[in-house]
Amino acid sequence: MAAASEGDVKLLGMVVSPFVVRVRMALHLKGVSYEYVEQDLFTKGELLLKHNPVHKKVPVLLHDGKPICESLAIVQYVDEVWAASGPSLLPADPHQRAVARFWAAYVDDKFFPAWISIMRAETEEERAKKVGEAAEVTEQLEAALAQCANGKQAFFSGDDSVGYLDLAVGCNLFWLDAMRKMVGVVVIDAARTPGLAAWADRFRESHVGKEVLPDADIAAEYAKKIQAYRQAAVAASM
Amino acid sequence: MAAASEGDVKLLGMVVSPFVVRVRMALHLKGVSYEYVEQDLFTKGELLLKHNPVHKKVPVLLHDGKPICESLAIVQYVDEVWAASGPSLLPADPHQRAVARFWAAYVDDKFFPAWISIMRAETEEERAKKVGEAAEVTEQLEAALAQCANGKQAFFSGDDSVGYLDLAVGCNLFWLDAMRKMVGVVVIDAARTPGLAAWADRFRESHVGKEVLPDADIAAEYAKKIQAYRQAAVAASM
The missing domain is CATH 1.20.1050.10 (Glutathione S-transferase Yfyf (Class Pi); Chain A, domain 2)
Known part of the structure; x- marks a missing residue:
């Protein structure tokens, strides 16, 4: 299952964050290929601080360089952008x-x-x-x-x-x-x-x-x- | 500006709740007629307890008898159900x-x-x-x-x-x-x-x-x- 026109997709994550796992599952269901970039939350890196300056938390999805933060907002974004790939995540009704x-x-x-x-x-x-x-x-x-x-x-x-x-x-x-x-x-x-x-x-x-x-x-x-x-x-x- | 096929729309509210005001604004922008039912939060009524048993809070939107709770979820619901009436509330992108x-x-x-x-x-x-x-x-x-x-x-x-x-x-x-x-x-x-x-x-x-x-x-x-x-x-x- 390949998603069309994925663009450049990166995910800033941390392996045991349930919120990151939630986003990885959404990307997996939609068949979106992405680069996963593990973050050290004990020493937060520039990439994380730059792209989520408000909360300084993972997950952050970078799609063609644009950051999307907050896991539920990211899952809805993934559902909307890759609407034609994989199952719909939110119900239609x-x-x-x-x-x-x-x-x-x-x-x-x-x-x-x-x-x-x-x-x-x-x-x-x-x-x-x-x-x-x-x-x-x-x-x-x-x-x-x-x-x-x-x-x-x-x-x-x-x-x-x-x-x-x-x-x-x-x-x-x-x-x-x-x-x-x-x-x-x-x-x-x-x-x-x-x-x-x-x-x-x-x-x-x-x-x-x-x-x-x-x-x-x-x-x-x-x-x-x-x-x-x-x-x-x-x-x-x- | 009249919304088509509104159905029966009731809003359980409280006059100074900003979350209720948020929903009233969404309904207003969409031109949806609704019955507003003020709730006494000092003595919560059966209608509120029945339709929002989890949080017992206003606003609750009742659309053809079905309850929708949490103001941001309600505003998105209003935007989706009355998509053809009034302006889109969420951006298209x-x-x-x-x-x-x-x-x-x-x-x-x-x-x-x-x-x-x-x-x-x-x-x-x-x-x-x-x-x-x-x-x-x-x-x-x-x-x-x-x-x-x-x-x-x-x-x-x-x-x-x-x-x-x-x-x-x-x-x-x-x-x-x-x-x-x-x-x-x-x-x-x-x-x-x-x-x-x-x-x-x-x-x-x-x-x-x-x-x-x-x-x-x-x-x-x-x-x-x-x-x-x-x-x-x-x-x-x-």
Whole structure:
């Protein structure tokens, strides 16, 4: 599947950023070839500071030299520019599009902060509290899946192929797997959210799940590195 | 300007919510007739809780009974459903669309919280700090305007009529005017951000600025009401 008139496409990324993974999945689905340029977020380079001076964050897509920032805006851009290549990421129906945008915002505003705060918890008590909060957020996503997939054994796209909202949620899965391995916390619990757990299995088995989703061990390694930096900072400040 | 096949359109709103004002402006620009249903956010009604159970917030657009939530998703929905009526709100060019989406997210994630935290400051010292933070955020919007309007005396749309990002920023203006009257704080300062100050004047003089933007005094009255509730809560807790 080759995309026509791709132009020069570069992606500034970082291997364990779920937001970068989301964009890589969109490009993969559209069959867009691109140069991937890994960024060191500990020492941010000129390219990143030049092209995302506002947030100084990855991902940044450079298309014929023009920067596009913020992962959800990038995925929509990819969907619009390469409309004729691969599947449509957003649904065609305006109401379904609005629902997908609503839940994608929910993922970034509620779901991502919920699981990251479990990772960052400094005591067992705090972690237990954050796990409880994440469970409530995850139950909302279970309801979203029922609404979007319309009762079918399918994806958030309402179809049998992944779409915009699937990428929005699915790009977090390798971190959830890493967290389960590292601290034994299960965010998408088959007992509490069976629909979402089955969806997660389908997503992992999908084309982008297999081809693009990083291995959980890479996320776990990165988490250990961050933890070591934090401990060094605490030690140095004593 | 009449929109074809409008269907049954209701908007659950609250008069001083900038997010509601944003949607009213979009509907106004598209010439869509709708029933406006004011909500009491102190005692949330069944209609709101039923149609936005996740966030329990206004605005909610009900189109033929189907709810659409989150103001930016609603504005895009309005733009897509009534594509043939009135001006396009998002630009046609994918890169310009991505830039407009990027900055609209910035408005909601940074600009709105910046001015609201000035309103909520409890001491003069805290207020001064928040004013300083808001100034930095506002300077970024000045740069955004220069980028989007491309040096012309125009709107964020890059055109001589307001668009998606103009609505995103402009719906906050009556609150900024209220704040200037109430506490003497000027967020969009003609000395620091001359382009944005001139844009704000143009926006107030635009069709939706005149027809839809509420009067600053209504916002000031609402702020006093909130303040009275807060003081009562403090008094009762002593």
